[in-house]
Amino acid sequence: MPAAPLPKNEAQRLARLRAYRILDTPPEDAFDRIVRIAANVLDTPIALVSLVDQGRQWFKAKIGLDARETPRDLAFCAHAILSDEVLVVPDATQHATFADNPLINCAPNIRFYAGAPLTTHDGLKLGTVCVIDDKPHAPSPRQIALLRDLSALAMDELELRAAGKLALEEVEERKRIDAFKTAFISTINHEIRTPLTSIIGGLELVNGGMLGEVPPHMGEVLTIAERNAALLLRLINELLDTAALEAGQMEFNPRPMDLTAMIEESMENLRSYCREKRITVSREGASGITVNGDKARLTQVLNNLISNGVKFSPPGSDIRIGVTTEGGRATVSVSDTGGGIPESIRPRIFGKFVQGHAAGKGEGTGLGLSIVKAIVERHGGEIGFETETGSGTRFHFTLPTL
Amino acid sequence: MLHVLYIEDQADIQTILKLSLGASKRFRVDVAGTGREGLAGAAALKPDLILLDYSLPDMDGPDILTALRADEATARIPVIFITAMTQQVDADACIARGALDVILKPFSPREVAGQILGILARHGHNIGVA
Numbered sequence: 070m071p072a073a074p075l076p077k078n079e080a081q082r083l084a085r086l087r088a089y090r091i092l093d094t095p096p097e098d099a100f101d102r103i104v105r106i107a108a109n110v111l112d113t114p115i116a117l118v119s120l121v122d123q124g125r126q127w128f129k130a131k132i133g134l135d136a137r138e139t140p141r142d143l144a145f146c147a148h149a150i151l152s153d154e155v156l157v158v159p160d161a162t163q164h165a166t167f168a169d170n171p172l173i174n175c176a177p178n179i180r181f182y183a184g185a186p187l188t189t190h191d192g193l194k195l196g197t198v199c200v201i202d203d204k205p206h207a208p209s210p211r212q213i214a215l216l217r218d219l220s221a222l223a224m225d226e227l228e229l230r231a232a233g234k235l236a237l238e239e240v241e242e243r244k245r246i247d248a249f250k251t252a253f254i255s256t257i258n259h260e261i262r263t264p265l266t267s268i269i270g271g272l273e274l275v276n277g278g279m280l281g282e283v284p285p286h287m288g289e290v291l292t293i294a295e296r297n298a299a300l301l302l303r304l305i306n307e308l309l310d311t312a313a314l315e316a317g318q319m320e321f322n323p324r325p326m327d328l329t330a331m332i333e334e335s336m337e338n339l340r341s342y343c344r345e346k347r348i349t350v351s352r353e354g355a356s357g358i359t360v361n362g363d364k365a366r367l368t369q370v371l372n373n374l375i376s377n378g379v380k381f382s383p384p385g386s387d388i389r390i391g392v393t394t395e396g397g398r399a400t401v402s403v404s405d406t407g408g409g410i411p412e413s414i415r416p417r418i419f420g421k422f423v424q425g426h427a428a429g430k431g432e433g434t435g436l437g438l439s440i441v442k443a444i445v446e447r448h449g450g451e452i453g454f455e456t457e458t459g460s461g462t463r464f465h466f467t468l469p470t471l
Numbered sequence: 472m473l474h475v476l477y478i479e480d481q482a483d484i485q486t487i488l489k490l491s492l493g494a495s496k497r498f499r500v501d502v503a504g505t506g507r508e509g510l511a512g513a514a515a516l517k518p519d520l521i522l523l524d525y526s527l528p529d530m531d532g533p534d535i536l537t538a539l540r541a542d543e544a545t546a547r548i549p550v551i552f553i554t555a556m557t558q559q560v561d562a563d564a565c566i567a568r569g570a571l572d573v574i575l576k577p578f579s580p581r582e583v584a585g586q587i588l589g590i591l592a593r594h595g596h597n598i599g600v601a
Contacts, residue, residue: 259526259555262576273581322561
């Protein structure tokens with residue numbers, strides 16, 4: 070008996086079969102059920118879900134047969150996958166193609182065979198759902214139609230299984246990427262901060278005169294280096310914060326905090342910067358307000374808004390910080406008397422890499438306000454601003470009070 | 472003079488901190504480069520204060536803190552963490568384990584002495600305050 074010719078799209082067919090990753094997998098109930106029904110409907114001792122691989126047919130499900138696979142050159146199924154229709158061989162001894170097939174004269178002594186191809190949505194035939202008996206059969210059209218339905222059902226199972234596997238792999242991949250991001254962010258953070266500690270510390274020790282008097286021209290250079298090292302640190306902080314926020318990995322440790330104390334501390338943090346720019350910062354409004362917040366992150370919000378105000382204000386001007394409460398929410402505002410936010414960037418002011426007029430020339434990443442907004446929102450608050458060209462800007466944010 | 476043991480594996484940062492605290496003339500600083508050296512040093516020197524890096528080659532800072540607290544000779548020495556691991560370190564969790572506070576790297580040489588004295592004063596340790 071000549072072996073079945075290969076389908077025209079054999080290479081593509083085999084590639085697809087492999088892609089389902091079904092070959093040599095353990096038995097599964099869904100496919101076992103299908104062969105039980107097939108054997109019942111066609112009233113045969115043998116029923117199989119057969120996948121026609123290169124050189125073999127491998128059985129995903131089987132009833133009435135011990136072998137897990139048989140050579141392809143003897144397989145009836147290798148013929149069944151050549152047609153769209155169900156291949157029905159009522160009596161193999163009388164069939165032109167199969168009369169001399171060795172499987173007729175030794176186990177399983179095939180007389181009757183019917184195989185419905187497992188056809189993918191784009192017409193590739195991966196194998197069959199087939200039934201075999203050692204007695205001839207004359208199946209009814211209804212039985213053949215049911216066999217076709219069972220093969221369609223087996224194909225659906227294959228698709229479902231593949232989709233499920235894919236989804237699982239996506240979840241695994243996602244987890245792997247997240248773990249990488251976490252490790253990447255924390256490694257970069259630690260590894261950059263460590264040398265910066267020596268650089269910033271060293272420059273400050275020398276330039277601060279802590280190791281002896283610094284000649285003026287040397288001090289000028291050291292000041293440039295110190296300012297730029299500080300800028301580098303801010304850039305790294307902002308880039309890492311943005312990366313952590315994007316990855317959903319910024320840690321928040323909210324605890325009841327005294328809002329006024331936080332504001333006072335922030336004003337203290339910025340005292341020398343304000344003195345340098347001859348700007349005063351004053352606080353007015355309510356006090357004794359407790360909010361549930363992450364102290365370090367809220368301090369970051371305050372520092373950012375106040376230092377922005379200082380950066381964009383003319384020397385000698387005043388920054389006012391106001392606090393009001395209403396209906397379980399505190400509103401903190403930071404008002405400056407600077408030039409206002411240019412109209413062109415107002416709509417994007419909380420976006421990433423957006424820089425104000427005085428910045429953009431090596432003074433920042435343009436990430437500060439996007440980080441501030443994310444932190445405020447993570448605390449259940451809102452942020453906004455009013456600005457007028459030539460007269461100043463007022464940023465305000467709310468926080469739920471305790 | 473406040474006798475400080477600084478447990479830190481980075482020699483450069485050891486130097487910066489020694490110079491920073493030295494300039495204030497209120498501190499005498501010994502250093503240890505590993506967790507084990509730090510524990511041995513703490514027991515032998517009985518410093519007034521231990522400054523502790525969060526991550527050392529042989530031990531993690533919190534484990535060193537636990538070991539210090541478990542040894543009668545070092546159990547009551549105040550500990551302040553100095554760390555670059557800003558992403559992972561929850562200051563409150565460190566404090567809950569028995570540290571006084573956490574100072575973040577990079578620290579400012581001009582401010583670090585004041586920061587340390589401030590933390591000690593807040594916790595009622597009047598050592599080193601002239």
